[in-house]
Amino acid sequence: MKQVFADWWQALLNLIFPACRCVCCGQEALLSATGLCPNCKKNWEDGAKEYRTCNLCPTFIPVGEDYCINCWEGKKHWFDSAIAVFPYHGVIRDTIHDFKYRGRVKWAKPLGRLMVEAIQKDSRFHHIDMLIPVPLHERRKSQRGYNQSELLAKEIGLGLGLPMSTGILIRVKNTPSQTGLKRKGRQENLTNAFQVLDSCGVQGKNILLIDDIYTTGATVEACSRILKREGARRVLVITFSAGKYY
Structure with a gap:
């Protein structure tokens, strides 16, 4: 019975908060409005600290x-x-x-x-x-x-x-490309x-x-x-x- 409830609850969560693939790493995750997973967004921000x-x-x-x-x-x-x-x-x-x-x-x-x-x-x-x-x-x-x-x-x-x-x-x-100028x-x-x-x-x-x-x-x-x-x-x-x- 517990497993049935757990499966039902997970299905409900998936319906309300569908996991999508991060545009950066491709992993399934709950994404922010940016389309990045929390790990990728944090890595980007850490690189600028x-x-x-x-x-x-x-x-x-x-x-x-x-x-x-x-x-x-x-x-x-x-x-x-x-x-x-x-x-x-x-x-x-x-x-x-x-x-x-x-x-x-x-x-x-x-x-x-x-x-x-x-x-x-x-x-x-x-x-x-x-x-x-x-x-x-x-x-x-x-x-x-x-x-x-x-x-x-x-x-x-x-x-x-x-x-x-x-x-x-x-x-x-x-104009020609600015790259290299x-x-x-x-x-x-x-x-x-x-x-x-x-x-x-x-x-x-x-x-x-x-x-x-x-x-x-x-x-x-x-x-x-x-x-x-x-x-x-x-x-x-x-x-x-x-x-x-x-």
Whole structure:
């Protein structure tokens, strides 16, 4: 009789709390809203414990420091505030590559949900009017099949109940890949690369700009610059990952 009751109880629990497979390790588990099992989520978080983001940009620095070396030396930014969720190393780097270059769009939900958690914890990001993903050139998007930043923005929009626009900021210059370029090369690569199609749509707005990774910051700086020049009140930036520099 006890076994019958135990089987019945387990069946009821499975119905109410169905076990799903973790998007990271593939094991069956009760998942958080991120789609990660508790172990994988903890492993990701543990890998970032020694770091925090710079007070002025998303670059990761050791806990206890306030600024990365670039900001300490006086680098100015077009964006008003910026954060990243995880430092770009180890499993996070592999996950970004999986998502960005190998067509694994399954990562959009967990990465986007983790970005939502980071936004909700930061009071600087509590008054956002709209989300804008960093755009890809149409040719690049056609080749890849998707814009990873747009997929992240969709998840963030769902999590925060905010509108997303993909038609205001566009990429008009099909630039070569930024991978492997130094800071100056990245900046030159992005000269006149972006255009705002609807100035009225950004004027006076608090805009959250979304990208997958922040390295030198050239891409989000170029986007922030044109959004500000077209009348955006504030430009906030979130990326899932960012480099370490100190």
